[in-house]
Amino acid sequence: MDVAYNPFSLEGKTILVTGASSGIGKATAIECSRMGAKVVITGRNEERLNETFNSLEGDGHIQILADLSNEDDIQHLVNEIPVLNGCVNNAGYNIMSVIQFIKKDNLDHIMNVNLTAPIMLTHLLVKSKKIAKDSSIVFTSSISARGRNSVGNSMYSATKGGLSSFMKNAALELAAKRIRCNAVLPGMVETPLKEGKSNITEEQWEINRQLYPLKRFGKPEEIAYGIIYLLSDASAWVTGTELVIDGGMTR
Amino acid sequence: MKSLDEFVELFAEQFDETDASEITATTVFHDLEEWSSLIGLSVIAMVDEEFDVALKGDDVKNSVTVEDLYNNVKSKL
Numbered sequence: 001m002d003v004a005y006n007p008f009s010l011e012g013k014t015i016l017v018t019g020a021s022s023g024i025g026k027a028t029a030i031e032c033s034r035m036g037a038k039v040v041i042t043g044r045n046e047e048r049l050n051e052t053f054n055s056l057e058g059d060g061h062i063q064i065l066a067d068l069s070n071e072d073d074i075q076h077l078v079n080e081i082p083v084l085n086g087c088v089n090n091a092g093y094n095i096m097s098v099i100q101f102i103k104k105d106n107l108d109h110i111m112n113v114n115l116t117a118p119i120m121l122t123h124l125l126v127k128s129k130k131i132a133k134d135s136s137i138v139f140t141s142s143i144s145a146r147g148r149n150s151v152g153n154s155m156y157s158a159t160k161g162g163l164s165s166f167m168k169n170a171a172l173e174l175a176a177k178r179i180r181c182n183a184v185l186p187g188m189v190e191t192p193l194k195e196g197k198s199n200i201t202e203e204q205w206e207i208n209r210q211l212y213p214l215k216r217f218g219k220p221e222e223i224a225y226g227i228i229y230l231l232s233d234a235s236a237w238v239t240g241t242e243l244v245i246d247g248g249m250t251r
Numbered sequence: 252m253k254s255l256d257e258f259v260e261l262f263a264e265q266f267d268e269t270d271a272s273e274i275t276a277t278t279v280f281h282d283l284e285e286w287s288s289l290i291g292l293s294v295i296a297m298v299d300e301e302f303d304v305a306l307k308g309d310d311v312k313n314s315v316t317v318e319d320l321y322n323n324v325k326s327k328l
């Protein structure tokens with residue numbers, strides 16, 4: 001047996017991870033570094049981004065602060081990064097509102113961060129040739145893009161539905177450049193994102209956990225492993241796919 | 252600060268099937284047939300818009316009557 005045999009290795013790849021200062025993005029950045037990648041991590045919170053940076057294995061990693069709701073920050077990020085072999089468009093957040101209380105400002109902001117930013121980042125990477133041939137772009141969508149709806153979640157679902165649709169079209173277009181595009185669709189994962197939903201009680205969370213066939217929410221690493229598959233050459237013939245990782249919720 | 256009566260009226264507006272006359276300051280709202288998590292979220296959003304107070308799910312859960320919830324909102328102003 002060859003102990004070094006690993007079709008999921010990220011050795012020799014440079015990978016950008018957005019939203020790396022917390023949750024799924026943090027786990028993804030750390031796991032990518034453990035699989036041999038050089039990672040470029042980005043987020044808004046300097047202290048937490050630095051915490052991720054210090055948890056990365058190996059060296060040659062880069063951290064860059066950017067607020068992705070701001071176009072100039074996205075451009076700055078693209079200017080600063082080296083040529084990539086992989087990009088994980090993961091930054092995003094959730095704001096709950098029932099439809100009659102939707103505020104335009106909130107809608108604009110969540111659209112900017114969850115949908116416009118990944119589209120513009122993809123655009124700029126391709127335009128400035130900062131993404132190499134045979135590379136892989138992964139989007140963190142959500143099972144809410146697949147009709148797993150819940151009350152108060154309409155704006156968020158709209159951003160993720162848009163993101164999944166964009167991914168599929170990008171997969172078609174960028175195939176000509178041999179750039180693959182795929183998405184992971186997590187069910188509920190135990191991350192600080194949950195705390196943004198403070199209108200949900202712990203009791204309701206527990207009821208929700210029990211609705212999952214595997215009787216729990218996911219762990220950030222469990223999403224990171226799916227992202228790693230899509231970044232690695234193991235998925236070289238996979239593009240335009242939505243990988244659902246949800247404990248059986250939407251089976 | 253809006254009065255208790257005004258709060259009761261705004262609270263009752265979040266219901267579609269329940270007549271406003273069925274909802275008073277002393278109503279045990281969790282017992283109303285139409286009460287649901289959707290109405291709970293609507294009440295939280297109404298309080299955010301009208302009072303600029305961010306209620307948590309637990310605030311709603313732990314309030315028994317409409318007046319209890321009003322007092323909770325008042326305490327956060």
Ligand SMILES: NC(=O)c1ccc[n+]([C@@H]2O[C@H](COP(=O)([O-])OP(=O)(O)OC[C@H]3O[C@@H](n4cnc5c(N)ncnc54)[C@H](OP(=O)(O)O)[C@@H]3O)[C@@H](O)[C@H]2O)c1
Pocket residue numbers: 018019020021022023024025042043044045046048049066067068069090091092093094113140141142143185186187188189190191192193194
């Ligand atoms: N947790 C879940 O249950 C779940 C389920 C399905 C999909 N998802 C998706 O998974 C992704 C990661 O979520 P998570 O659960 O890991 O959430 P999280 O722990 O709250 O982390 C969110 C990350 O996004 C970054 N971010 C948010 N707004 C940003 C902005 N304007 N500019 C730059 N970065 C920004 C945050 O950076 P700073 O903190 O530094 O600002 C943070 O690193 C999101 O797209 C989310 O929609 C999550």
